[in-house]
Amino acid sequence: MKGVDGLLLAGGRSQRFGGDKRVARLNGEPLWAITLGKLRRVAGGRVMVADGGGPALYRHGSRVEKVPDAVIGGGPLAALVAGLQRSSSGLVVLACDLPWISSSVLEGVARTGLACGLPVAPRGPRGWEPLAAWYPVSVLPLALALLGGGCASPQRLLDKSGALALDWPVRRQFRNVNRPGDLPAA
Numbered sequence: 001m002k003g004v005d006g007l008l009l010a011g012g013r014s015q016r017f018g019g020d021k022r023v024a025r026l027n028g029e030p031l032w033a034i035t036l037g038k039l040r041r042v043a044g045g046r047v048m049v050a051d052g053g054g055p056a057l058y059r060h061g062s063r064v065e066k067v068p069d070a071v072i073g074g075g076p077l078a079a080l081v082a083g084l085q086r087s088s089s090g091l092v093v094l095a096c097d098l099p100w101i102s103s104s105v106l107e108g109v110a111r112t113g114l115a116c117g118l119p120v121a122p123r124g125p126r127g128w129e130p131l132a133a134w135y136p137v138s139v140l141p142l143a144l145a146l147l148g149g150g151c152a153s154p155q156r157l158l159d160k161s162g163a164l165a166l167d168w169p170v171r172r173q174f175r176n177v178n179r180p181g182d183l184p185a186a
Contacts, residue, residue: 001042001043001044001107001110001111001114002044002045003044003045003088003089003114004042004043004044004045004089004090004091004092004110004114005043005045005046005047005048005083005086005087005088005089005090005091005092006039006040006042006043006045006046006047006048006091006092006093006094007039007048007049007050007067007079007080007083007091007092007093007094008032008035008036008039008047008048008049008050008094008095008096009050009076009079009080009093009094009095009096009131010032010035010049010050010051010095010096031096031097031099032049032096034099035094035095035096035097035098035099035101036049036064036096038094038101038102038103038106039092039094039106040063041103041106041107042092042103042106042107042110043092045087045088045089046065046086046087047063047064047065048064048065048066048067048083048086048091049064049065049066049067050066050067050068050069050079050080050082050083051066065086067079067082067083067086068082069081069082070082070085070144070147071147074147074152075152075153076095076130076131076152076153076154077143077146077147077151077152077153077154077156077157078147078152080093080135080143080154080157081140081143081144081147084135084137084139084140084143085140087137088137089114089136089137090113090114090134090135090136090137090138091134091135092106092109092110092113092133092134093130093131093132093133093134093135093154094106094131094132095131095132098131098132101132105122105132106132108166109121109122109132109133109134109166110134112134112164112166113134113135113136113164114134116164117136117138118136118161118162118163118164119133119134119135119136119139119157119158119161119162119163119164120133120134120163120164120166121133121134121158121163121164121165121166122165122166122167123165123166123167124167127155128154128155128158128159128163128165130153130154130155130157130158131154133154133158133163135154135157139157139161142157142160142161143157146160
């Protein structure tokens with residue numbers, strides 16, 4: 001999509017997984033590659049990867065830009081801030097541990113966000129899905145303030161920014177991989 005930059009969040013510590021879940025395989029492909037491919041189908045602008053300072057696992061030429069977190073140890077909000085600082089309009093964001101999300105969901109979130117000028121994220125019974133969302137650059141000052149106050153949570157940014165919540169009927173797309181057992185057996 002024109003005017004849409006993308007940010008892959010690939011910097012978590014994978015504590016519950018017991019190893020680097022970015023390289024865990026689903027249908028023979030590493031999680032980071034699956035989610036990066038989906039993000040690329042939506043983002044027509046810059047494609048960035050925030051890996052929290054970890055080793056770069058992607059080798060996709062100049063179309064992928066590694067961005068360091070705005071604050072070391074600042075969690076996903078620090079990665080989001082770093083991406084927003086490099087974007088001209090906003091970011092469609094996807095976490096690398098959400099391999100079942102469809103590109104059409106990401107595209108719908110980004111299109112809605114571009115049209116309304118607000119952050120947009122799916123929201124279900126358990127709350128926001130902030131790691132499969134659209135964040136316009138207009139939320140950067142608020143994100144910086146939250147990060148400066150010690151907040152690492154994009155959910156808080158969505159709450160405070162007047163974000164638009166979208167309901168998606170296929171909730172299983174938002175299952176994330178936290179433990180090896182979350183991946184189906186090969």
